[in-house]
Amino acid sequence: MMTMEQQLVEKVVYQRPESLSEVSTHYCPGCTHGLIHKLIGEVIDELGIRERTIAIAPVGCSVLLYNYFELDCAEAAHGRAPAMATGLKRVQPDKVVFTYQGDGDLASIGMAEIIWAATRGENITVFFINNAIYGMTGGQMAPTSLPGQVTGSSPMGRDVEMTGMPVRMAELLAGLPGASYVVRRSVYDIRTIKDAKKAIRTAFRVQLAGAGFSLIEFLSSCPTNWGLAPYEALGWIKENMVPYYPLGDYKVADIVKDLK
């Protein structure tokens, strides 16, 4: 039986990761950016790599990412983060370099850069935040917007005759020989959040082992531009996005299996 004094001692069971800055983010209530930032920060702390990790921020809602992580950060032009990461990593191979990109940044304007980073097997990590919409600019159609999805630039619903079908990036990149670890996760419930964190850890370990290109596609929500309340938005991911973008491992190279 503990003494009164022992009982009254504070025991910290959880705190802000050192890798996350002590600022409030600008993200909308219910936005999954905050959650994913937190998971990344926790993993960086657990791996003890904060002081040698460099982040490259995209253009999109997470454009101010450099304010939220206690890491050296660079701001890339729209879509160019994988090219910037290539330059930065190749001249400093001992550092851990990751990009954090939305669906417009990575799959639209940045399509060439991401395909080439994966093709070359660049030893970087890419966090791809897929919320099927262009958030920062107010809700236009994204390459990953679903058929019939109403957005600012598809007011009658996405017409796949005109725009093509949504693009599945995890499947596309997994088919490239240079990709070592390409998986799709989400963060809409406790189970998926835990799986997402495990994948982040694996991805960084792939880079630390020099084992090639790693990418995690996170199915994410945008309550504001979907016009849904935060909790409903999480449900929308599960009901509408997961059937088209199944969660799972799309490429796990042998070298990555050996890491486990």
Next chain:
Amino acid sequence: MARELLKGNIAIAEAAIRSGLQAYFGYPITPQTELLERMALRMPQLGRIFLQAESELAAINMVYGAACAGVRVMTSSSGPGISLMQEGFSYIACSEVPVVVVDIMRGGPGLGNIQPSQADYNQLTKSAGHGDFRSIVLAPSSVQEAIDYTVLAFDLAEKYRTLVIVAGDGMIGQMMEPAELPPMHQPATARPNWALTGAQGRPKNIITSLFLGAEKLEKVNKRLQAKINRIKSEEVRYENGLTDDAEVLVVAFGSAGRIAKTAIRDARQRSIRAGLLRPITLFPFPSKPLDRLLTDTKNPHGVKAILVVEMSAGQMVEDVIRVVRGRVPIYFYGRSGGAVPLPDEILDQILTLAQHLDDTPRFNINHERELRKAA
């Protein structure tokens, strides 16, 4: 180091390598591809970084990333590729990382051709990208100068933390001349304190060109403008020859400047007092030196006419007009689309306008047209 016969593109690559270049990212485009190929061969030999990017757009962003690490890095291209890189130039200039870019200019606009040209002048000097910034632009006129200004480019880029462009034309890239390379310098191991090297034992560094809020961004712009003003007052470079008594002042840069020297020699042999002002920095433009030549009281005859010669439809001539402010008539001779003027063409221009020197009115477009018809 001994003099050796070197192709311009190769010489530029070697000069950069010997300046301690750590990384090169580029894309093939005529007439500079030999530069990329030389880097592909030599950089891995020396344990440095070479990568052929998927496009010029990707290349400049790789350069930007490597520059954030505080190492010496460069790319090279020609007009169509430079246009793709302009987005990157703006980001690089605003975020103040040192970068060197080589433009071996070719006939344009559009896909153009692969012959020499100087028609990227406006693009490089007036605005290498969107927003308020200027890059330093160096214009060699020989293989030796291409070497020397490539070495200088890295020093200036680091001194001012800015973009420096070495602007050659296709002829300079392709021609072979005896020249001397500098001794080898290894890449520096020390990194500047602003570089992204990992936040070990120090607060994090951020390299960005995003500054939300007018107050913040106006401060940044004022800082960039102050830098540009320092560059203007301290980094002007030019060559002038036979100007002590010149009545006809030829203003030309790069290969055009070199060809003009022959025409000026021939003009002098015909008793015409011709001289040359050859800008070496296209930005900062040698405004004061040009002005001094016009107002030089020691010149017994005074400059009575200026002939601007360019391998373009006339871009630098606008800077000359701006500086001269109508004090002296300005004539222009240009070849476009990759055509290179012969010395005799320039000589003809000088001879024609020399006939009217004493009764030349102030700058008169119709008079200029008459001269061109007679030429």
